[in-house]
Each structure stands twice: as C-alpha cells, then as structure tokens.
Amino acid sequence: MxxxxxxxxxxxxxxxxxxxxxxxxxxxxxxxxxxxxxxxxxxxxxxxxxxxxxxxxxxxxxxxxxxxxxxxxxxxxxxxxxxxxxxxxxxxxxxxxxxxxxxxxxxxxxxxxxxxxxxxxxxxxxxxxxxxxxxxxxxxxxxxxxxxxxxxxxxxxxxxxxxxxxxxxRPRFEAMREEREELAARFFDAFREGDVAGLQELFAADVSLVGDGGGKAPQLARAIMGAGNVARLLASVYPLLARVDVAFEPHEVNGEPGAIFRDRDGRVLHTLALDVLDGRIQAIRLVINPDKLGHLGPVADAWAVDREVRRARRG
Incomplete structure (x- = not known):
C-alpha cells in the first residue's frame, strides 16, 4: 500500500x-x-x-x-x-x-x-x-x-x-503585428532581388545590422550602421549565398519577423530577426554562433559556406 x-x-x-x-x-x-x-x-x-x-x-x-x-x-x-x-x-x-x-x-x-x-x-x-x-x-x-x-x-x-x-x-511606438508582417514581406522580397533602393526605403535612417558569431563563425567586425550602408551590404550578399545554394525560410524569431538560413543540406546557418518600430526596420540581428543554434537542428559549417561564398565572389 x-x-x-x-x-x-x-x-x-x-x-x-x-x-x-x-x-x-x-x-x-x-x-x-x-x-x-x-x-x-x-x-x-x-x-x-x-x-x-x-x-x-x-x-x-x-x-x-x-x-x-x-x-x-x-x-x-x-x-x-x-x-x-x-x-x-x-x-x-x-x-x-x-x-x-x-x-x-x-x-x-x-x-x-x-x-x-x-x-x-x-x-x-x-x-x-x-x-x-x-x-x-x-x-x-x-x-x-x-x-x-x-x-x-x-x-x-x-x-x-x-x-x-x-x-x-525603448520609448518609441510599437508596430502592430500586421504592419510588421507587411514590412517584413517587403524586406524579404527586396533582399531576394538585391534591390538596394527597395531595402533602403524600409529602413530607419540609423538602422543597424549586427551579427553574433562569438568568434566561432564568420562575423561582422562591427555593427553596420545607416540605411544606405546596410541596404548595399544586404543587396550584395544574397546573390552570392544563392549561388552556393543557401536558402532561407521566413519564420518568426523571438516574436519578431525573421528567417532561418540553411545550407544546401538543410543545416542551420544562422537566424535573422527584424526589429520594427515607428513603421521602419530599426535593427537586423543575425545569430551565427553555432553554439546558439543547436536547438534548431543540425548546424551548418559556417566557415565552409564562407569559403564557398568567397570563391563565388572571385568567380
């Protein structure tokens, strides 16, 4: 008993x-x-x-x-x-x-x-x-x-x-969900097409692009600031990624519009999250550190992808 x-x-x-x-x-x-x-x-x-x-x-x-x-x-x-x-x-x-x-x-x-x-x-x-x-x-x-x-x-x-x-x-106005989703859809369309002007018009003047590699993956040496700089960089990146079979799927990340990027074998390369405020994209944050991605599935070799991208750029 x-x-x-x-x-x-x-x-x-x-x-x-x-x-x-x-x-x-x-x-x-x-x-x-x-x-x-x-x-x-x-x-x-x-x-x-x-x-x-x-x-x-x-x-x-x-x-x-x-x-x-x-x-x-x-x-x-x-x-x-x-x-x-x-x-x-x-x-x-x-x-x-x-x-x-x-x-x-x-x-x-x-x-x-x-x-x-x-x-x-x-x-x-x-x-x-x-x-x-x-x-x-x-x-x-x-x-x-x-x-x-x-x-x-x-x-x-x-x-x-x-x-x-x-x-x-964080004193500014929060965007409504519908507004965030519409802005994100326009962002990913312009990103796919390498459309500098289309990207720039979505950004706040002081937009920032930040990547977290933790020293364990290729990463930006510092944050990229300014609508023109961020738009030009992003517009130049995706055509090269596509040439080495990197694809992305839009997916909410931390409750924000975002995407998961994968290599040709479907392994997670990095995530992207968009911070939308005042009707503009204020920040773009990339998590590239492989130690932070394992819970999402098998993780890609970011260094190998980076080498392929560099060869594609030279070619």
Missing part, C-alpha cells in the same frame, strides 16, 4: 511539473537569454522538486521561485563570460515560446523580442528577475519576494529601477 501511495505521489509530481514546464522555461529564458541554460535550469528545478519530501502549498509558486533562483545564480556567472565574449552578444534565438497566456499576450510577446532581451541585459540579476516575474508574468509581490529572497518593499524598489531602465531604452 505504501509503495503504491508513494508511486501515486510521484506520478502527481510529474503531472504537476509537466503542466508548468512551459511557464518555467519561459521565466528562465527571459532571465538568461539562453535556450540551453533555460532548459538546464528547468531540469535542475525538476530534480529539486522530485527529491523534496514536503508538499508545497502552491506548486506553481514553489517551482517558479526555484527556477528563478537557479536562473539568477546562472546569470551571475554568465555575465563574466559575456564580458569576455568575442564581438557583439545576442540572445539565443527562440522560435516558439512554450508558455501562452491570452491575458498577458502583449507583455509576453514584447518581453521575448531581441530588443527587450538586450535591454534586460542592462539590469542587475535581481532587477531582471523582479521585472520578469512581476511585469511580464504578473506575479504578486509576495510571490516575487519569495522567489528572489527579498522583502516586498525591496522588490518594489527593484521594479521601479528596472522599469526606468527599460523605458529609457
């Missing part, structure tokens, strides 16, 4: 955890900006939950607090690595957010964008966790305080500072 009862408790724990897995991953990803680290945090949360001998009053609160604390610890150590990172650092691309809540769809969509995740990088780990739990997921201050190990009053102050940083970095 005791064995069957114990087994029943184990089954309930698995069911409760699986029901909340999407939420836990989404919390961890927003704190960490890394798919792999978020998945590891969720796995560690499960191990702690499975080995616990007490039944929490609220499983959701317990698991959310646990994954938050784990993510904060990981972020503190990750920040040292990011300071030593080769070239610009971008979050790992996320194609689909496993957690959906219609009541908070706007907050969830905006918070997973590349632009918002980069703004979150400016916050301290505690500010970031408080902002994510309260502002994005709507947790009560009592739950936030439990998760980060601070008083409710301290959490309110952390949130004030976090909001101030976030507003200062």
């Amino acid at each position: 005791a064995g069957r009862e114990g087994n029943g408790v184990g089954v309930r724990k698995v069911e409760e955890f699986e029901e909340l897995r999407g939420l836990l991953f989404s919390i961890a990803y927003r704190i960490l900006g890394s798919v792999g680290e978020a998945e590891d945090a969720v796995q560690e949360t499960w191990l702690r939950f499975a080995s616990s001998t007490t039944q929490p009053t609220s499983t959701k609160a317990y698991l959310s607090a646990t994954v938050t604390r784990i993510a904060i610890d990981v972020l503190r150590s990750a920040r040292v690595r990011r300071e030593e990172y080769v070239g610009p650092w971008l979050p790992e691309p996320l194609l689909d957010d496993p957690y959906q809540d219609p009541a908070r769809s706007v907050e969830l969509a905006d918070s997973v964008s590349m632009a918002s995740l980069l703004l979150l990088e400016r916050l301290s780990p505690l500010e970031r966790a408080v902002f994510v739990l309260r502002e994005v997921f709507g947790f009560g201050f009592d739950e936030v305080a439990q998760a980060v190990g601070r008083s409710e009053s301290a959490c309110r102050q952390l949130l004030v500072r976090a909001r101030r940083h976030m507003r200062a970095g």
Whole structure:
C-alpha cells in the first residue's frame, strides 16, 4: 500500500511539473537569454522538486521561485563570460515560446523580442528577475519576494529601477503585428532581388545590422550602421549565398519577423530577426554562433559556406 501511495505521489509530481514546464522555461529564458541554460535550469528545478519530501502549498509558486533562483545564480556567472565574449552578444534565438497566456499576450510577446532581451541585459540579476516575474508574468509581490529572497518593499524598489531602465531604452511606438508582417514581406522580397533602393526605403535612417558569431563563425567586425550602408551590404550578399545554394525560410524569431538560413543540406546557418518600430526596420540581428543554434537542428559549417561564398565572389 505504501509503495503504491508513494508511486501515486510521484506520478502527481510529474503531472504537476509537466503542466508548468512551459511557464518555467519561459521565466528562465527571459532571465538568461539562453535556450540551453533555460532548459538546464528547468531540469535542475525538476530534480529539486522530485527529491523534496514536503508538499508545497502552491506548486506553481514553489517551482517558479526555484527556477528563478537557479536562473539568477546562472546569470551571475554568465555575465563574466559575456564580458569576455568575442564581438557583439545576442540572445539565443527562440522560435516558439512554450508558455501562452491570452491575458498577458502583449507583455509576453514584447518581453521575448531581441530588443527587450538586450535591454534586460542592462539590469542587475535581481532587477531582471523582479521585472520578469512581476511585469511580464504578473506575479504578486509576495510571490516575487519569495522567489528572489527579498522583502516586498525591496522588490518594489527593484521594479521601479528596472522599469526606468527599460523605458529609457525603448520609448518609441510599437508596430502592430500586421504592419510588421507587411514590412517584413517587403524586406524579404527586396533582399531576394538585391534591390538596394527597395531595402533602403524600409529602413530607419540609423538602422543597424549586427551579427553574433562569438568568434566561432564568420562575423561582422562591427555593427553596420545607416540605411544606405546596410541596404548595399544586404543587396550584395544574397546573390552570392544563392549561388552556393543557401536558402532561407521566413519564420518568426523571438516574436519578431525573421528567417532561418540553411545550407544546401538543410543545416542551420544562422537566424535573422527584424526589429520594427515607428513603421521602419530599426535593427537586423543575425545569430551565427553555432553554439546558439543547436536547438534548431543540425548546424551548418559556417566557415565552409564562407569559403564557398568567397570563391563565388572571385568567380
């Protein structure tokens, strides 16, 4: 009897955890900006939950607090690595957010964008966790305080500072989904055709093109700035990529219009995400680092593709 009862408790724990897995991953990803680290945090949360001998009053609160604390610890150590990172650092691309809540769809969509995740990088780990739990997921201050190990009053102050940083970095008007999709369709048409003028008219004057190779793939030495410069570079690139059988498929990346680029064998070469604000494309972000692409499928040899492109250019 005791064995069957114990087994029943184990089954309930698995069911409760699986029901909340999407939420836990989404919390961890927003704190960490890394798919792999978020998945590891969720796995560690499960191990702690499975080995616990007490039944929490609220499983959701317990698991959310646990994954938050784990993510904060990981972020503190990750920040040292990011300071030593080769070239610009971008979050790992996320194609689909496993957690959906219609009541908070706007907050969830905006918070997973590349632009918002980069703004979150400016916050301290505690500010970031408080902002994510309260502002994005709507947790009560009592739950936030439990998760980060601070008083409710301290959490309110952390949130004030976090909001101030976030507003200062992104004060402009957000584009409607239909407008973003229409602008993205025009962008990819012009990109395929190598249409410099067509690309340039879609860009903000100070548009930037940033690539994250992490020193492990060919990458831009620095961000390319300005509508004319970015348009000319992009218009010259795709004809060469097409000659070596690189293709792309439009796909939402981090809740933004984007695409996945693949080599001739269908392996992932890089992702592209468009940041659309004020009716213009403000930024184009490429994640090329192979370490950040493995969760999307088999990864291409970017160096080999680059050599082919250089031969095609000479030819």
